[in-house]
Amino acid sequence: MILVIATVRVVPRLHVEYEAALADIMPKVRAANPGILFYHAGRCREEENIYRIIEAYADRAAMDRHISSASLQTSLATLKPIIADIEIKLHDVVA
Template sequence: MLAITAIIRAKKGHEPAMRQALLDVVEHVRANEPSTVGYYVSQDVDSPRIFSTYERYLDQAAMDRHNNSPAVARFFEVAKPILDGEVIVVLANEIASKRE
């Protein structure tokens, strides 16, 4: 299982737009990506300008399909002008989990 954690910081005042852009990606994942095992978006409690994603993919092909999807391209069209710094991405091989 491949996992990506991304930390995304929005410029002050752009939190609602970033939140919606991320939620739009979630909708696409739910409807179109059966090989995306999990896709979670969070907003920091103390610093609402900070968002994170935790993404779980069955394999490299599933991750590539997601990253090359129109939904991800649209996200970056919206996000690039309102990003406060670089997106921090950690790509990992998942070694343990607890399923719900």
């Protein structure tokens, strides 16, 4: 299993738009990619405009399918104007 943790900094004052976009996009992405085991977003309580997207994939092939999927490309086009910065880290499951 592969875990992905994306830290997203949203453009100030666009958090409402970001959350609305995620509420629309994330269920569609999950449905289109059966190899995704977990795919959810959370807003940081301590840092304004910071969100984390937590993803778990069955294997590398599932993650690669998601990365190249039309659903992700459409999502990114919608979210790009709202995101100020993003950092993505891959993790191997150890327990």
